[in-house]
Amino acid sequence: MKKLINDPSDVVTEALTGMALAEPGLRVDADQRVVYRAEPKDAGKVALVSGGGSGHEPMHGGFVGFGMLDAACAGEVFTSPVPDQILAATREVDRGAGVLHIVKNYTGDVMNFEMAAELAAADDVQVQTVVTADDVAVEDSTWTAGRRGVGVTVLVEKIAGAAAEAGLSLDEVAALARRVSEGGRSMGMALTSCTVPAAGKPTFDLPDDEMEIGIGIHGEPGRHRVPLAPASQIAPMLLDPILGDLDFTGGEVICFVNGMGATPELELYLMYGEIAKLLQEKGIRVARSLVGSYMTSLDMAGCSVTLLRADDELLRWWDSPVQTPGLRWGR
Amino acid sequence: MKKLINDPSDVVTEALTGMALAEPGLRVDADQRVVYRAEPKDAGKVALVSGGGSGHEPMHGGFVGFGMLDAACAGEVFTSPVPDQILAATREVDRGAGVLHIVKNYTGDVMNFEMAAELAAADDVQVQTVVTADDVAVEDSTWTAGRRGVGVTVLVEKIAGAAAEAGLSLDEVAALARRVSEGGRSMGMALTSCTVPAAGKPTFDLPDDEMEIGIGIHGEPGRHRVPLAPASQIAPMLLDPILGDLDFTGGEVICFVNGMGATPELELYLMYGEIAKLLQEKGIRVARSLVGSYMTSLDMAGCSVTLLRADDELLRWWDSPVQTPGLRWGR
Amino acid sequence: MPATEWTVPLLVDWIRTYADDVAAAADDLTALDSAIGDADHGSNMKRGFAAAVTALDEKPPATCADVLKTTGMSLVSHVGGASGPLYGTFFLRLGAAAGTETTVDATTFGAGLHAALDGVRARGKAEVGDKTLIDALTPAVEAYDAALAKAADPSDDALVDAIAEATKAAAIGRDSTTPLQARRGRASYLGERSVGHQDPGATSMALLFAAAEQVTR
Amino acid sequence: MPATEWTVPLLVDWIRTYADDVAAAADDLTALDSAIGDADHGSNMKRGFAAAVTALDEKPPATCADVLKTTGMSLVSHVGGASGPLYGTFFLRLGAAAGTETTVDATTFGAGLHAALDGVRARGKAEVGDKTLIDALTPAVEAYDAALAKAADPSDDALVDAIAEATKAAAIGRDSTTPLQARRGRASYLGERSVGHQDPGATSMALLFAAAEQVTR
């Protein structure tokens, strides 16, 4: 295993320590492993808390700041945070208007956020939860734990964050977040496995001439393994299942091409070009795009594509100023 | 070779095509391989042109925009652009106040920019050139082609870009750029080699238990190979040669910890924490920091550290608004 | 000498023994989780039970409930993931059933196991056959019941025998997960590709009963 | 029949032959550049000479200068890196010396080689012994001179012989780079680690003379 780390069990704490020193806009509680805004939001505004396993940076800690999250709870690598952290963050950021929990649909994340929400309710903090579940690689049936929450989470955090900043109520922000979550679909692929520091070796073996289609963001192997193919053939492998699951034709979308951690920007832009070409052929208009490594899986090489149904309201929130280490414009 | 590409010889053109579609703030001439601002700078302002081999994204194309570059010329992967491109870009962005060429010190880059500058002079476009040469891994002697230009290039582009935006003259912007270039020092290391698409296999072999210290950004092997070590030991291997070369004690610095392309942000922040700790011990105050993958070497895993002597004037330009795909704040 | 009932030191011994066992088995558990999950079950369990042992060391428990609740809270607070809330709930429920005494007899422990199973099922919503730790836990609880019922007039050996039966059943339940297609947890994302792999959580659950057998025997 | 002078078709043949040769040798040149550079010399040369051939096809050259200048401009415009300006300058200077005739005799070609060598040295500032293409080019030009001088009364075989001698000298010069420590170009960054590797540019330069020998012989 080749990584810029010390003891694998200290990775998360040490990274948070470095982040605290590097990012003056953040305040980091390295003990509780919660990343806060250095300047809390005004009283009376809805707060947003997210979190999850570490190893997906900049998600979520890198999305704390004006126009996006109020706090992010960092679990161990690929392990959801514990209720204590989530409760501490929820209490701390509540400005009297309630707190929205943004949770990716994984058994562990859902259970830990659920326990924290139960405890927060006992404290009279109003909590609502939106669970993202946009990964079309997983069938949503009684045969699974439901779809995984992936790329749309970034878009939910941006859009709900803008609405919370503008002063919408908890019910309104939560409804908006759910609308975004429901209007987004994603599909990912991996060229290589990631290596979890504590495990010390790649989570799965992938021969030089094969790739995994339908992977998650925790090194879960994909739904199927296929021979390596050029970008022009990978693009439809990702896009077709998305379009087969939700009808995007005729409308506008936000198109998000995401790198899994070890994918050069050169390749991501190239991939975006392939996706954009296919969307144009199908008459789907891209209103906004986002290309970069925003939701990663440690050192995995690969990418994911997320499409989100857009309308004027969503685009207005999307364009609103945001000022976080990971996403920043208009301010 | 596992990459999200089609034919290796089309990588640069296809990536630029995707970038053009994804970034509304840019105008891309995919034939000439020049990235321009969609909205040119006001007349009477100095323009900045940079460029170099592709594979270092977001440098340089991702740094085109308000407050930074006016144009970037993309060469083949790891191959400097040709004079034709540079000349076309120089002519196109000249707003009557002259053009600054920002060139990394590599034989090929220097010669191609030199030829373009000679041709531009024949066209009565005023050109000045700043050559960055900050890599302390290379001795600057008659025994070498001089130091390589690495991380400080990003800082020069930001700072000179802000000054040009504010209306300084070509002489002033060039002098400032040279001052930044001379006050910065860098050192890099690699955990893995990169793979050039056209070559199809890693540029160098690096056993699982070794790393290269003093690498460049083109897959050039480093100055020496050492056993793999924890981050706390890598930090002084990078910092000591920098501090040994230029005295930073007592003053303020901008500290830039850069990922080489395949390094997770988690590790970069952890590494920043190690560097910051050492700087504090040595009484060097970090005035500003930048952590992320801004000058990459395709899919190489590793990092580089750049220190830049800072003063109030440099910090003012550093803090000025910038709005590019790769670096954005204050606007 | 076989135990006739749980005592505070015996319960602490169980937790300690299991902490050692999961630390020793951490790489194996993680390897199982690599195949159908996210390669962290071993480190999760090791971290959680190390925290439980530390908590028990720092504040020596007075009652059986103390031991089990401290363990449960440590797991909830230090593990995260799916196994944190599930194993945490298991011990919190078992502790609630144990009451504020310094001993727990075989019957009360059996009632505690039922409460624990119910709690884990409510939290995780998994059924037998979903390829989770429920597949080891459910038959273990059933086997415990059956053994206890057989010991017509609860004898000195009732606890030890019931735990031994539970351990055997847990191991069989663990093995039964291999051919199954997962319907809960991360492994479910793999669809048919989850078939042929032993479930990591069922494996750690079988180890938990084995540790109980070891300390009571 | 051996050539007594360069003609337009013969020069075009040289460029075409060399384009094929560098395409065939591209992987080897890149492998050499991987060891002490950035793994692109093969693709640079292949791309550049393919562009030159295309340009010569598109606008058939009328004079010897046309062939060489079109080649030089194509290289400058399509290669980039160090080899683009250097090989580009080589052909631009050679072309300038060739003049506007449809033939170039052995003496004029020799003068052209000198002009080319001077241009490449001025551009790259490398000396013999710096482990660059100069180490192959310089002895080749000297050997050409010497062979020509020996042919007291320039005979029919003068050009062919001089090129053959230049080719031998270029190959020896190429081999001489292996033990050297680089002082110019990317390889210089490696310091002592550049020792023991053959220089890619000297290798492609030796091939250029070999192609000239092949088409004139």
Ligand SMILES: Nc1ncnc2c1ncn2[C@@H]1O[C@H](COP(=O)(O)OP(=O)(O)O)[C@@H](O)[C@H]1O
């Ligand atoms: N809904 C559930 N109900 C019961 N057990 C579950 C459930 N989901 C997962 N598990 C168990 O948890 C184990 C995985 O635990 P662990 O790897 O520590 O957590 P995570 O899946 O969050 O990484 C699985 O092997 C399975 O036995």
Ligand SMILES: Nc1ncnc2c1ncn2[C@@H]1O[C@H](COP(=O)(O)OP(=O)(O)O)[C@@H](O)[C@H]1O
């Ligand atoms: N200053 C120089 N003068 C002469 N030849 C040089 C010089 N620098 C480099 N070269 C030659 O160029 C070759 C490398 O060419 P190439 O790989 O195409 O360009 P780059 O080094 O820009 O990647 C070297 O092997 C060397 O022979």
Ligand SMILES: [Mg+2]
């Ligand atoms: Mg996990």
Ligand SMILES: [Mg+2]
């Ligand atoms: Mg090159």
Ligand SMILES: [Mg+2]
């Ligand atoms: Mg797991």
Ligand SMILES: [Mg+2]
């Ligand atoms: Mg090269």
